[in-house]
Amino acid sequence: MTNKPDAIIFFDLDGTLLTSDVTVAKTTIEAINNLHNNNIMPVIATGRTVCEVQHIMKQSKIDSIVAMNGQSVFYQGSHVFSNNIDxxxxxxxxxxxxxxxxxxxxxxxxxxxxxxxxxxxxxxxxxxxxxxxxxxxxxxxxxxxxxxxxxxxxxxxxxxxxxxxxxxxxxxxxxxxxxxxRGGSKAFGIKKLLENKKLLDVPTYAFGDGLNDLEMFELVDHPIAMGNAVTPLKKLAEFITDDHNNDGIAKGLKHFSLI
Structure with a gap:
């Protein structure tokens, strides 16, 4: 991948990148490999913390994460930002x-x-x-x-x-x-990442399914809701893909010609 990606895609985990059995589908792993080949940066954006998703990051070959709903951010393995509670x-x-x-x-x-x-x-x-x-x-x-x-x-x-x-x-x-x-969110962490790495001009996409994805959907250029997403999120989506158990990630990426 070049220093600046052609696009950045933020993936929620539970109910999005992960299937119901808390694994990454084979079609999703193949899709992420194709993103790398196309100079597109995948980033996990999750409510979970870094230490509990290391195995998922390794399996999916994603080394950038907006963790704990934007309270901690790593880009290509390097720490960018943390927002500690007093x-x-x-x-x-x-x-x-x-x-x-x-x-x-x-x-x-x-x-x-x-x-x-x-x-x-x-x-x-x-x-x-x-x-x-x-x-x-x-x-x-x-x-x-x-x-x-x-x-x-x-x-x-x-x-x-x-x-x-x-x-x-x-x-x-x-x-x-x-x-x-207060003021923290996935969108807050994404802004910190984009500003810190001078990526504000790069097109952004996001996949999600839950209420903690609302601010992220309002921020990115192209919000994509999973078929199993909550109704408020679907209302903000540019596109609604299939659910997380039926290749929703791969289908959504193909819809936008990202893979």
């Missing part, structure tokens, strides 16, 4: 959870994932992701920068939204809510 804010969230809601938390940065306690909500969520439950360390944020928290719950985030206006709360699955600094 320790005093995490202190308040922890205290509120303990005294008011009893909702357990997860702590994320580029290198580590930890949980505040071993609980049924934590087990249920990480089983859903088909991942091991992270180690318990409720004080990790005092020694490690944290870019994203997770509320491990099926409901109850409304009170947090009222209590913490400096934070953004996005339900990412039925079992968790992503929490990060």
């Amino acid at each position: 320790i005093s804010v995490i202190d308040r969230v922890m205290a509120y959870s303990k005294t008011r809601t009893n909702i357990p938390l997860s702590f994320y940065n580029d290198k580590i994932m930890r949980i505040s306690e071993l609980s049924k909500p934590a087990i249920k969520f990480y089983n859903f992701l088909k991942q091991p439950v992270p180690p318990v360390d409720s004080d990790i944020y005092r020694s490690e920068p944290i870019q994203m928290l997770l509320l491990l719950c099926e409901d109850g985030e409304e009170e947090y939204i009222k209590q913490f206006p400096e934070l953004c709360f996005i339900r990412n699955t039925q079992y968790c809510v992503d929490v990060f600094n």
Whole structure:
């Protein structure tokens, strides 16, 4: 690939690049190989953190990522940007959870994932992701920068939204809510990447399926919704491709003559 790609494509993971069994389809891997051959840069844009998707990046041969809903950005393996949550804010969230809601938390940065306690909500969520439950360390944020928290719950985030206006709360699955600094989003991270690497003049595309893809769809030149996407996202899409279990990525790329 030349120094400047002819286009950049941002791929959400769950429900988009990944099938229901949390793997990358063979047709998707072939499509990404073709993108590289065509001087088009694939970038993962996900709510997940870097350390939990290394195997996916290796399998798909994608080395650039907008992680944790834009809170950490790497381009071709090099760090571009991180947006840390202030320790005093995490202190308040922890205290509120303990005294008011009893909702357990997860702590994320580029290198580590930890949980505040071993609980049924934590087990249920990480089983859903088909991942091991992270180690318990409720004080990790005092020694490690944290870019994203997770509320491990099926409901109850409304009170947090009222209590913490400096934070953004996005339900990412039925079992968790992503929490990060207000103003952060996948679009925020993408802007940081494009500005830092002087790629603002490169055409941009995005594939997604969930509510945390809305800002990304509003930013890129060509938003593409998966067939399994939520209705608000489909309304923003330039094109709706097939679902994530039926070669939706390859079909969408072919529609735009990118492969």
